[in-house]
Amino acid sequence: EARAQQPTLLARFRQGGAVGYVVVVLGAIGLLMALFQYLYLLRVTVTLKRQLGDLERLREDNPLGRVLQRFHALGAGHAPEALEARLDEAMLAEQPRLERGQSLVKMLAAVAPLLGLLGTVTGMIVTFQSITVFGTGDPQLMAGGISQALVTTVLGLITAVPLLFAHTALSSRSRSLIGIMEGRASAVLADRLEADQAAASATAATKRHADALA
Numbered sequence: 001e002a003r004a005q006q007p008t009l010l011a012r013f014r015q016g017g018a019v020g021y022v023v024v025v026l027g028a029i030g031l032l033m034a035l036f037q038y039l040y041l042l043r044v045t046v047t048l049k050r051q052l053g054d055l056e057r058l059r060e061d062n063p064l065g066r067v068l069q070r071f072h073a074l075g076a077g078h079a080p081e082a083l084e085a086r087l088d089e090a091m092l093a094e095q096p097r098l099e100r101g102q103s104l105v106k107m108l109a110a111v112a113p114l115l116g117l118l119g120t121v122t123g124m125i126v127t128f129q130s131i132t133v134f135g136t137g138d139p140q141l142m143a144g145g146i147s148q149a150l151v152t153t154v155l156g157l158i159t160a161v162p163l164l165f166a167h168t169a170l171s172s173r174s175r176s177l178i179g180i181m182e183g184r185a186s187a188v189l190a191d192r193l194e195a196d197q198a199a200a201s202a203t204a205a206t207k208r209h210a211d212a213l214a
Contacts, residue, residue, distance in 0.1 A: 012151055013155075016148060017123075017148050019116075019118055019122065020155050023119070023152065023156050023159050024155060024159065026108050026112065026115070026159070027160075027163065029108070030109070030163050031163065033104060034166035035166075036101075037100055037101040038173065040100075041174060041177065042173075044098070047059070047061050047062035048062045048063070048064055048177060052064070052184065055184075063177070066090070067087070068188060070090040071087050080193055083189060083193070087185050091178075091182065098174040098177055101170070102174070105166055105167045105170065106167045109160050109167055110160075112155075112157075112163065113160050114156070115152070116154070116155060116157060118152070119149065119152020119155075119156070120149040120152055122148065122149075122152075123148030123150070123152065124149050126148065
């Protein structure tokens with residue numbers, strides 16, 4: 001008989017009240033956003049590896065290809081500082097796509113326990129109001145407020161933990177991709193500067209030879 005009176009999982013969820021629904025909805029939104037962004041980063045990883053295997057043919061389907069296309073579109077005669085600034089600008093233009101949604105997931109992970117605490121406080125307020133009106137003679141009158149206080153706390157913690165894991169996974173994946181792009185872009189910039197320096201040295205040598213013959 002006691003087991004039959006125990007509430008089901010859905011009944012315990014409903015005990016959380018409005019705050020519990022808000023916590024679960026926000027957690028679901030954060031997890032869905034993290035899932036879609038992680039799938040996007042996986043696709044970017046595949047296209048980026050394909051691009052690294054064939055740097056002679058730049059593609060538009062990956063951030064590295066777009067960065068290198070913008071860099072190679074610059075004509076000759078630019079100062080090294082200008083080339084570096086243009087390359088940094090192209091890199092910064094690609095970072096928002098790679099880091100999309102991370103700030104929202106992190107914020108939801110921080111807000112979920114606070115909403116759980118809010119539910120705890122409101123549940124205790126309901127409990128004390130019941131005690132004020134009816135006294136402490138019937139514990140069932142206080143059970144609703146106590147259940148709301150505990151259930152919302154649990155929901156807030158259960159929501160925050162996977163959101164923290166999701167944020168860590170997104171952050172590490174995006175940092176890895178950005179690191180690969182920065183390394184490859186730095187190598188391309190170094191090759192460009194060395195080629196410009198070699199061309200300038202060759203031009204200067206040719207001019208000195210022509211002046212000597214004159």
